[in-house]
Amino acid sequence: MRTNLPYILFILLVIFFGNSAHAQEIDTITRPRIPAVEENEPQPIDSIQLTEKDNLRETDSMQLDSVKPKQSFLSSDVNYSAKDYIRFDRKNNRVYLYNEAEIVYGDMTIKAGIIILDNTKNEVYAFGIKDSADAYTQRPVFTQLQNTVEPDSIRFNFDTEKALVYNSRTEQGEFKVKGEVTKRENDSVYYMKNVKFTTAPDIENPDYYFFARKIKMVPDKKIVTGLVNLWIADVPTPLGLPFGYFPLTDERASGFIIPSFGDNQNRGYFLQNGGYYFALSDFVDLTVLGDYYTNGSYGLRFESNYANRYQYRGNASFRYEKLLNEERGFPNFSEQSIYNLRWTHTQDQKANPSSRFQASVNLGSSTYYQQTINQTNTGNFLNNSMNSSVSYSKTFEGDPQVNVSLNATHNQNTRTQEINMTLPTLQGSVSRIYPFASGSGTKKGIIENINLQYNIRGENRFRTTDSLFFKPEMFENMISGVQHTIPINTNFKVLNYFSVSAGTNLQENWVFKTYEKSYDAQRQEEVIDTVNGFDAYRTYNFNSSIGTTIYGLFKFNPDSKIKAIRHVIRPSLSYNINPKFDQFYDSYLIPATSGLDEKTVKYSRFENTLFGAPSRRYSSSVGLSVTNDFEAKIEAKDSLAEEPRKISLLKNLQFSTSYDLAADSLKLTPVTIRGTLPVVQDKFDINFNGALDPYALNNKNQRIDKLNINNGGSLFRLTRANVSFGYSFSSSDFTGGEKNPDELENETFRNGGRPDDLFGKSMDQDGQFYDEYEEEEEEEIVENDTERYNYKIPWDLRLSYTMTYDNATRNSEISSHSIMFSGNVELSPRWSVGASSGYDLKNKGFTYTQLRFARDLESWRMTFNWTPFGNRASWYFFIGIKASVLSDIKYDKNRERDRSL
Template sequence: MQTNLYHILFSCFFLFLFFNSTQAQEIDSTRTLRIPAEREAIFPLSDSLLKSTPIVNPNDDIIQEDSTKTKSFLTDNVISTAKDYMMLDAKNKKAYLYNEAKIVYGDITLEAGKIILNNATNEVYAFGIKDSLGNYTQRPVFSQGQNIVEPDSIRFNFDTQKALVYNSRTQQGEFNVKGAITKKENDSVYFMQNVKFTTAKDIDNPEYYFNARQVKLVPEKKVITGLVTMYIADVPTPLMLPFGYFPLTDERSSGIILPSFGDNQNRGYFLQNGGYYFNINEYVDLAVLGDYYTNGSFGFRAESNYALRYKFRGNFSFRYEKLLNSEPGFPDYSESSIYNIRWSHSQDAKANPSSRFQASVNLGSSQYYQESINQTNTANFLNNNLSSSVSYSKTFSGFPEVNLNIAATHNQNTNTQEINMTLPSLNASMSRIYPFAPKNGTKKGIFENINFQYSLRGENRIKTTDSLFFKPQMFRDMQSGIKHSIPIATNFKLFKHFSVSAGTNFEENWVFKTIEQRYDQDTQAVVRDTLNGFDSFRTYNFSSSIGTTVYGQKNFGKDKKIQAIRHVIRPSLSYTLTPSFDQFYDTYLVPATSTLEARNVSYSRFEGSLFGAPGNRYASSIGFNVTNDFEAKITSRDTTATEPIKRKLLSNFSLGTSYNMAADSLKLQPVVVRGSLPVVQDKLTINFNGALDPYALNNSNERIDKWNINNGGSLFRLTRAQTSFSYSFSNKDFERDQDEQTDDLENESFRNGGRPDDLFGRSADFDGKLYEDEEEEVVENETKRYNYSIPWNLRIAYSMTYDNLRRNNEISGHSIMFSGDVELSPRWKVGASSGFDFVNPGFTFTQLRFQRDLESWRLSFNWTPFGDRESWYFFIGIKANVLQDLKYDKNRERDRRL
C-alpha cells in the first residue's frame, strides 16, 4: 500500500520555502494555505507511520528534489502550528517547529516537541524535548484515522519512504506493542527488535507481557515472532515458545478452544469444554466443544449464534452426553444417555410490521440438568420444567381484520417425565364487527353496541413421556380437534353509573376420534373402544354482568404528613346460564351383583377428546366480586415539589364467590381472597391469596351440605393460603437515575429454562467468566478503599403455603432464597447464593463465588460446599479474546458414591 506521508511532509517544506522572508520568525498562530493540485493523487490511508516504523539505509542514494517546482501534491489544507516558534533556515534548507509542534493534513496528524524538515536530504525528524526538570516530554504522536503510533523519535526519508522509529508504541487489535527499533521492509511488512506486546492498558508498566527479540509485523493481520518469553511483573517465567503467531484483528476468528481439566471420583480424570470455534462469516458462527472422561464417558456440544441487522437474531445449541458410572463389571456400573436442544430466535420489530416469527425452544432428556456435571449447567439443575414455543403470526389488514397464528408448543415436567405438546396449533380470529353501529358518532345503547366475532382454534395435542418421545406410539395417541367460536355481546350504561354487559357464545367442536363403552359380562369390566372418524357437537351459554366504581376520600389537610387517603371500590354482579346437553350422552347397563343393584351408567362419546365433552349438568350461577384499592397522598420531602406523592397502600384486594341455584347441594363456592401489599414503592410487594369455605366437613373429612358455623365452627374455614414476595436492592437504590435492563435472549440461565436472576447460583463459561456478569471497566486505583460506599446487591425470594383442605392444618411449603454480591475493593468481589427450606429443614443449593480483577487477568473460584452438587471450579486467565486460551482452570466434583 502507498502512503501520503511523503507528499504531506514535502508539501509542508515547500510552504516554508515559499515565504519571502529569509529570517527566523516567531509564530504563535495557525497558518492555512490551499494550493490546487495539477494532478490528483489518490492513495489509501491505511498505511502510514501509524502502522509502520521503517529504518533508513544510509547507503541508499537520495534523489534531490527541486524545491522551486510548482507541481504540488496537495489535495487538502495543510495546517501547521507551534507554541514557541516556526523557523525557516534557507541556507541549510531546513525548517524548524518547536514546542507543541503540530502538522495536520486531512486525517493525518503529526505532533511532537520538535519537528525538523530537511530539504537537502529529503528527510523529516520528529522527537520530544526536555522540560525544566530534564524529563523527556512531548514524544512524537503520529495518527491517521483511529490508528496511533507513539515513539520516542522518528526519522523519515521522502524518496525511499523508509523510516527509523525508536521505542514505538502502537496498538494492533487487542495488543499494545512497544518496539525498541522498528524497520519497514515494504508497505505492509515491518521488522522489529526487542519487542514487548501485551493486552495490558499501560504498555510502559504492564502487569504481564511477551518479550521477543525479533518480530515480523503485518499490521491488522498478524505478528510472527522468534523465541518468546512471558514476563509477569517484569519477572521472566518458564513459559517460552520457540516461535509465536498472534492474529491482529478486532473481528472474531476461528481457532482452538483449550479445555479445562479436573478429576471425578466416579468417572476419573477429565477434559471439559475443549474444541474449535468456527467464524463462518459475519452473520453466523459455530463452536464445537467436547468433554472426555477416562472411564469412557464423553460429551458433545455444538453452539451457534446468528444475526442479521434489522431482521432477526438468535442462537442454537445441541448438547449430548454419554455418562458411565463406575467401571464395567462392577456391581454399581450404570450408563445413561442425555441430550438437550435449545433454540432462541427473535425477529426485529422493524423487519415486518404485519408478520412475526419467534422461537424459544428448550427440550430434551428430563434428567439432563440433574445428571450433567459440566460447570456450564450448574445454575440449572434445579429446573423442574422445560418449555418451548415456536410461532408465526400474520395480520391481514382490511375490514374485518384477520389475525392468524400458527404455533408448536412443548411443556415437560422433569420430575414426572411427562410431556405435553401441540404439533401444531392454529388460531385464527376476525376483528369485532358492530353491524348496527352508526356511520358517524359514538355507539349508544344496547342495539348499537351489539357486536360479534369469529374465531377458530385447531390443535394436534400429544401427551407422552420421555421413553416414548418421538416414537410411533406418541403419534398414535395424538388428539386432534377444531373449535369454532362466535361470541355475541353488547354493553350499555344503566342510570349513568352502572356498566352492564350481556352476551352469548356459540361453539361448534369437530373431533376425529370418539369412544364407545360397554360392559363385558365375561370379564366383568368396562370395555372402551376408540372409533376413528369425524364427529361434532355444539354448545352455547349466556352471561351478563353489572358493575360500578365507587370513590371515597378522607382528607386530613395539606399541612399533614398524610394529606389524604383514597378508597376505590369496584363491585360487580354476574349471572351465567349453562344448559345441559344430554343429547350427546349414551348409557350402558351394568348388571346386578350380590352387593349392588343393576344400574345405567351415562357417558359421552366425546370424553377424552381434545376440548372435552359437553356438560350434562344444568347450571344457573350468580357470581359476586368486589375489588378494593387504597392509596395515600403524602407530603413530599422535596421542599420545591408542588404536588404530593401518591403511594399505594393496598392493591387489588378482592373477594369473590359464586352461587349455583341449579345445584342439588353445596351451592355456594369458597370465597377466594387475593391482593397485593406494596411495602417499598416499586421494589417490594407482598402478594397473598387464600380460600374460605363456608361448608363443614364430616368425620371422613369430606365436604357436606351444612354450614360450618352450624357445625360448631366459625363462619368460614381457611382451606388454603399462600403468600410470597421477592425483593432486590443494592447500593444503587440510593443513587438516582439507575435503570437496569436485561436481555432474556442473552441470559444463559433463562435460556436453559431457569430463573433470570441468580437465586439458583451462576454458571461459569469456559473462559472463566460468570454468565450474566457484565464486564465493567475499573477506573479506580486498585489500592483505593471504598470507605462507606462499597457496591453491593442482594436478592431475596420468600414463599409460604398453608393447606387445611381436609383438616390437615399444615404448612405445606415454606422457604426463602437469597443471592448477593459485595465488592470488597474495586477489584475484589465475593458473592453467594443459597436458601433454606423450613418444612424439610435444611439449606437449599448453596454456591460461594470469589472473583479478582487482575486488570489484564481474571481470577474466579466457585465453590458448592455441600449437597449432591458438591464441587469447586478454579480459573485464572487473560481476559483478551486473542489470548483466551492462555489460562489455567480446574474443577472437581465429590464422590457421589459416598
C-alpha cells in the same frame, strides 16, 4: 512538496529571511537542543505549502518552455506546519520545525515537538522536546492509514519509504506493543527488536507482557516472533516458546479452542470445552466443543449465534453426552445418553409490523440438567419443567381486521417425565363487528353496542413420555380437533352509575376420533373402542354482569400528617347459565352379579378428545365479587410541593364466591380472598390469598351439605392460605442508576431458568460468571485511592419468601415454608463477592447454597465458585487473561460433585 531543491532554497532565503542573521545550527539529530533565536530574526511562519509551480512563478515571470524541470524525488505534496517557527538552513540544506510540528506526506502523517527535513539525504527526523520541568514531551506520532506508532524518535527516508523508529509504542487490536528499535520495511511490514507486547492497559508499566528478541509485525494481521517468554510483574517466568504467532485482526476469525484439564473420581481424567470456532460470516458463527473422560464418557456441543441488524437475532445449541459411571465390568457400572436442544429467536419489531416470528425452545432429556457433566447453568438443575414455543403471526389489515397465527408448544415435566406437545396449533380471529352501530362512530344503548366476533382454533396434541419422545408410539396417541367460537356481547349503562354487560357464547367442536364404551360380561371389565372419523358437537351458554364503583373519603385534621384516606369499592354481581347436553351422551349396562345390582353407566363418546365432553349438568349460578382499594394522602416530603403525597395502603383486596341455584347440594362455593399489601411503594409488596369454606366435614373429612356454623364450628373454615413476596433492590435504587435486562443474552434464562441469580450463577469456559444483566461497556475502574473504598459500594440483594397453610381435611399444617436470598457486593472496584442460599423453615435445613468470589486483576480475571455442602458440593477455580485473543492462556481447576450421592 514537489521541489527543485536549489531554486527553492534560494527563493525562500530571499523572501522570508532577507538580511537576517543565521541562527545557530543543530548539528545532531539524535538529541537536538532548542536553538537560540537572535533579535533581528523575522517572525515565525505558521505553515508553508509550496509546489513546483509556485517556485517557477517566484523565479521568473516568463514561461520556461525550453527548460525541462528536474524530476522530483517525492511522489506527492509535502505539507508541514509548526506552532513556534519554521526555519530554513541553506548551509546544510535542512528545514527545522519547532513545537507541535506536523508533516503530511501522502497517507503518512508525522507529529512531534521537533521535525527536521533533510533535503540532501531526503530524510525526515522527529523528536520530542523538554518542557520547563525537564520532562520529555510531544513525543513523535507516526500515522499511516489506520496504524499509529508513538516512539521516542523517528527517522524516515522519502526515497525508500523506510523508517527507523526508536522506543515505539503502538496498539494492534487488543495488543499494545513497545519495541526498542523498529524498522519500517513498507506500509505493511515492520521488523522490531527487543519487543514487549501485552493486553494490559498501561504499556509502560504492564502487570504482564511477552518479551521477544525479534518479531515481524504485519499491522492488523499478525505478529510472528522468535524466542518469546512470559514476564509477570517484570519477573521472567520459565513459560516460553521457541516461536510464536499472534493474530491481530479485529474481525472474527476461525480458530481452535484450547480445552481445560481436570480429573473426576468417578470418570477419571478429562479434557473439557475443547474444539473449534467457525467464523462463517458477518451474520452467523458456529462453535463446536467436546469433552472426553478416560473412562469413555464424552460430550459434544454445537452452538451458533446469528444476527441481522434491524431484522432478527438469535442463537441455537445442541448438546449431547454419553455418560459412563465407573468402569465396565464393575457391578455398579451404568451408562446413559442425555441431550438438550435450545433455540431462541427474536424479530425486530420494526422489521415487519404486520407479521412476527419468534421462538423459544428448550427440550431434551428430562435428566439433562441434573446429570450433565459440563453444566453451563448451575441454577437450572432446580427447574421442574422445560418449555418451548415457536410462533408465527400475521395481521391482515382491513375492516374487519383478520389475525392468523401458527405455533407449536412443548411442556415437559422433568420429575414425572411427562411431555405435552402441540404440533401445530392454528388460530384465526376476526375483529369485533358492530352490525347495529350508527355511522357517527359513537355507540349508545344496548342495541348499538351489540358486537360479535369469530375465532377458530385447530390443534394436534401429543401426550407422551420422555422415553417415547418422537418415536412411532408418540404419533399413535395423537388427538386432533378444530374449535369454532362466536361470542356475542353488548354493554350499556343503567341509572348512569351501573355498567351492565350481557352475552352468549356459541361453540362448535370438530374431532376426528371418538371413543365408544361397552361392558364385557365375560371378562367383567369396561371395553373402549376407538372410532376414527369426523364427529362434532355444539354448545352455548349465557352470561351477564352488573357492576359499579363506590368512593368513600375520610378527611383528617388539616394539621395532621395524614390528610385523607380513600376507600374504593368495586362490587360486581354476575349471573351465568350453562345448559346440559344429554344428547351427546350414551350408556351401557353392567348386568347384576352376586351381591351387586344391575347398573347403567352413562358416558360421552367425546371424552378424552381434544376439547373434552360437553357438560351434562345444568347450572344456574349467581356470582359475587367485591374488590377494595385503600389509599391515603399524606404530607409531602418536599415542603414546597403544592399537593400532598398519595400512597397505597392495601391493593386489590378481593372477596369472591358463587351460588349455584340448580345444584342439589353444596350450592355455595368457598369464599376466595386475595390481595396485596404494599410495604415499600412500588418496590416491596406482600401478596396473600386464601379460601374460606362455609360447609362442614364429616368423620371421613368429606364435605357435607351442612353449614359449618350449624355443625358447632365457626362461620367459615380456613382451608388454604398462602403468603409470599419477592423483593429485589440494589445500590442503584438510591443513586438513580438502572440496568436493562436482555433476556436473549442471559444464559440462565435461555436454559429455562430465572433471569436473576436467586438459584446461583454458573461460570462459562472463560471463567466469567453469567450475570443477571449483560452490560455493553465495563465501568471505568477508579484509580484514585481515596475513591477506592468509600460509601459508594455497589451491591444488590434479592429475597423470596413463601408460606403455604393447608387445612382442607383438618390436617392443619404448613405444607411449605421457605425463604431464599442472593446478593452481590463489590468490596472494591476489583473485588466482588456473592452468595445464593435459602432456608427451608419446615424441614429445618439450608437449600442449595453457592458462594462466589471474583477478582479483577486488570489484565487477568480470577474467579472461584463454591458449593460448600449438599449433594451438589463442588468448586471451580479459574485464572486467565481477559483479552479474547489470549483467552487460551489460563489455569482452571474444579472438583465435580460426587455423583454417587
